[in-house]
Amino acid sequence: MQDHFVHVQCGDCPIRHRAVCARCDTDELAELEQIKYYRSFQAGQTIIWSGDRMDFVGSVVSGIASLTQTMEDGRRQMVGLLLPSDFVGRPGRSTAAFDVTATTDVVMCCFRKKPFETLIAETPHVAQRLLEMTLDELDAAREWMLLLGRKTAREKIASLISIIARREAALHKKKASGNLSVDLPLTREEMADYLGLTLETVSRQISALKKDGVITLEGNRHVSIPDIDRLLEEAGDDTDGGLPV
Amino acid sequence: MQDHFVHVQCGDCPIRHRAVCARCDTDELAELEQIKYYRSFQAGQTIIWSGDRMDFVGSVVSGIASLTQTMEDGRRQMVGLLLPSDFVGRPGRSTAAFDVTATTDVVMCCFRKKPFETLIAETPHVAQRLLEMTLDELDAAREWMLLLGRKTAREKIASLISIIARREAALHKKKASGNLSVDLPLTREEMADYLGLTLETVSRQISALKKDGVITLEGNRHVSIPDIDRLLEEAGDDTDGGLPV
DNA sequence: CGGTTTATTGACGATGCTCAACTTTCGTGG
DNA sequence: CCACGAAAGTTGAGCATCGTCAATAAACCG
Numbered sequence: 001m002q003d004h005f006v007h008v009q010c011g012d013c014p015i016r017h018r019a020v021c022a023r024c025d026t027d028e029l030a031e032l033e034q035i036k037y038y039r040s041f042q043a044g045q046t047i048i049w050s051g052d053r054m055d056f057v058g059s060v061v062s063g064i065a066s067l068t069q070t071m072e073d074g075r076r077q078m079v080g081l082l083l084p085s086d087f088v089g090r091p092g093r094s095t096a097a098f099d100v101t102a103t104t105d106v107v108m109c110c111f112r113k114k115p116f117e118t119l120i121a122e123t124p125h126v127a128q129r130l131l132e133m134t135l136d137e138l139d140a141a142r143e144w145m146l147l148l149g150r151k152t153a154r155e156k157i158a159s160l161i162s163i164i165a166r167r168e169a170a171l172h173k174k175k176a177s178g179n180l181s182v183d184l185p186l187t188r189e190e191m192a193d194y195l196g197l198t199l200e201t202v203s204r205q206i207s208a209l210k211k212d213g214v215i216t217l218e219g220n221r222h223v224s225i226p227d228i229d230r231l232l233e234e235a236g237d238d239t240d241g242g243l244p245v
Numbered sequence: 246m247q248d249h250f251v252h253v254q255c256g257d258c259p260i261r262h263r264a265v266c267a268r269c270d271t272d273e274l275a276e277l278e279q280i281k282y283y284r285s286f287q288a289g290q291t292i293i294w295s296g297d298r299m300d301f302v303g304s305v306v307s308g309i310a311s312l313t314q315t316m317e318d319g320r321r322q323m324v325g326l327l328l329p330s331d332f333v334g335r336p337g338r339s340t341a342a343f344d345v346t347a348t349t350d351v352v353m354c355c356f357r358k359k360p361f362e363t364l365i366a367e368t369p370h371v372a373q374r375l376l377e378m379t380l381d382e383l384d385a386a387r388e389w390m391l392l393l394g395r396k397t398a399r400e401k402i403a404s405l406i407s408i409i410a411r412r413e414a415a416l417h418k419k420k421a422s423g424n425l426s427v428d429l430p431l432t433r434e435e436m437a438d439y440l441g442l443t444l445e446t447v448s449r450q451i452s453a454l455k456k457d458g459v460i461t462l463e464g465n466r467h468v469s470i471p472d473i474d475r476l477l478e479e480a481g482d483d484t485d486g487g488l489p490v
Numbered sequence: 491c492g493g494t495t496t497a498t499t500g501a502c503g504a505t506g507c508t509c510a511a512c513t514t515t516c517g518t519g520g
Numbered sequence: 521c522c523a524c525g526a527a528a529g530t531t532g533a534g535c536a537t538c539g540t541c542a543a544t545a546a547a548c549c550g
Contacts, residue, residue: 069391071481077394079387090380097384124369131376135335138379139342141386142324146314148393149322149441153538188497196394198539203498220497220547236316398506433529446506448530465515465529 009033013109018085019059020133023125031123035115041065041102047088048100056110057089063106064185067098068193078194080141083167087133091117103185148196151236156195157205158234161215165225181224209234254278258354263330264304265378268370276368280360286310286347292333293345301355302334308351309430312343313438323439325386328412332378336362348430393441396481401440402450403479406460410470426469454479 010016010029021032038061041047047065048054060082067080079098082088088100091113111119120127147159161182168182184191188206192199209215214234216224225231255261255274266277283306286292292310293299305327312325324343327333333345336358356364365372392404406427413427429436433451437444454460459479461469470476 067387069387071391071395072483073481075395077391079390090384092377092380098387121369121373124366124372127369127372127376128366131372131379132337134376134379134383135337138383138386139335141383141390142312142314142343145324145386145390145393146316146322148390150316150320187495199497200499200540201538204538207498236318238317432527443507444529445508445531449506452530 008038010036013061015059015061015085015109019109020087020126020130021059023129024123025125028123028125031119032111032126035111035119037110039108039110041106041108043102043104043106045102046099047102047106047108048096050096050099052096053094054089054096055113057087057091057113057116058108058110060084060086060088061107061109064103065106066101066103066190066194068101069098076193077196078190080137081194086137087130089113091120091130103190153195153197153201153205154208154234155236156197157191157202157209158214158231159237160191160195161209161223161225162228162231162235162237165228165231179224179226180228181222184221184223252283255281258306260304260306260330260354264354265332265371265375266304268374269368270370273368273370276364277356277371280356280364281354282356284353284355286351286353288347288349288351290347291344292347292351292353293341295341295344297341298339299334299341300358302332302336302358302361303353303355305329305331305333306352306354308347308349310351311346311348311435311439313346314343321438322441323435325382326439331382332375334358336365336375348435398440398442398446398450399453399479400481401442402436402447402454403459403476404482405436405440406454406468406470407473407476407480407482410473410476424469424471425473426467429466429468 010021010033013019013021016022021029024032039058041063043063050069062084065082065086065088066078067082068076068078070076081103082100088108089096120130147156151159161184164184165180165182169180186194188199188202191197192202195202197205206215206217210217213226214230216226218224255266255278258264258266261267266274269277284303286308288308295314307329310327310331310333311323312327313321313323315321326348327345333353334341365375392401396404406429409429410425410427414425431439433444433447436442437447440447442450451460451462455462458471459475461471463469
């Protein structure tokens, strides 16, 4: 794993068309190419500690990372799930506001913060794309606030599964028809931290959805969805709309 | 109210140094001046309906607006509180994702979306400032996710009051020392919608904080805080850190 | 195959919600 | 200026949901 990404040409990068560099032309890409470097993290490893000095920013190339916040007494809330192409860090701020942890093995495409800041000041395409991505994340965070503040445990679980399913469908570009099935990239505890629940409640509600035929489980992580509309109904979302991302 | 803002010169604008135009030089300001117009809204009036076509963006000049999301069965969650200088709308998206409502009488400085989009493509200072503001809002939204997902009702109320108090202190640039007091800009129901509680629970917890001497009430809206550190402790935040905004 | 991590399930209790009565505040018109 | 009615807020009783603690089961990994 470690060495697979020692140097990938930007043109061949799997996240080329979705990441912060999506809008760059050949010249801009060449500039990025010069200052980028790859870093790998093992599952469970902390990428950045909240409050730490951040001397780099970057994109998730592969794997999943999570953004979490922890209270003094140990209560924890996940505030973002970082997927391939998502951006980590914030130009203009020197310390991290949240913990970033590798949920699976993660490869990141990093830029030292200073050169990157110079670059976004000079290449509008990077700044424009970053603004667009940040606005999308803000919308997603606000959608999540509805879930955290108002949804029941059952609705929270159904929402999480349907979001993962939607993402899966979007990635493989197949319409969400017929028998959809997905792998949960999170443990029960991580789901609990994401949904503002305890892991016991997560487990119970997954069992309940299974018992009611809304989902089927194969192993602990693999979920089949016989009827996606039924799941969306359970999630309590408007039938038409839904979460962006 | 209505006519106070028929035409204010940008140079004299009360939010000049905090809004999306904060970094603009004289020339850029002149451009903005040409395409801006003011709109007033009465307390309770809806500024934008979720799903509606948005043909303008703009800044809150005075008053308070709220960003809310409502489920089919009526459950409601406030996902943002818009204060003077906050930006409304999103370049690059044609329909609104949330309801925007005037909580008090509100005056907005508006720009038609198309000209504004052209402008941010050409004047980097506006785009830069907008990115900065969006990143701040994202951080604030994520802090709020911790509150919604993990804090107790009592902690939620204490957090809300301390945030309003901090903002008050920041605005008047007086250190948060001595006997601080603030006006709550929200009804109990609006607080409930913001905090993910019912209005009854909000009322009960305010009464409890009063009984325990953490706050004092004068009327329904005016809160005095004899000991701000005590309040912050009740809010469950790290003593040092705290919410940006 | 054994040990560790992860997940499930149960019993019980606490926190916050629902429904309802009542009080206070505020704005309006007599 | 007071009185009235509506809106906003408070308080209580009972209950549902979800959290806590604990025991057990399943999955995963050398």
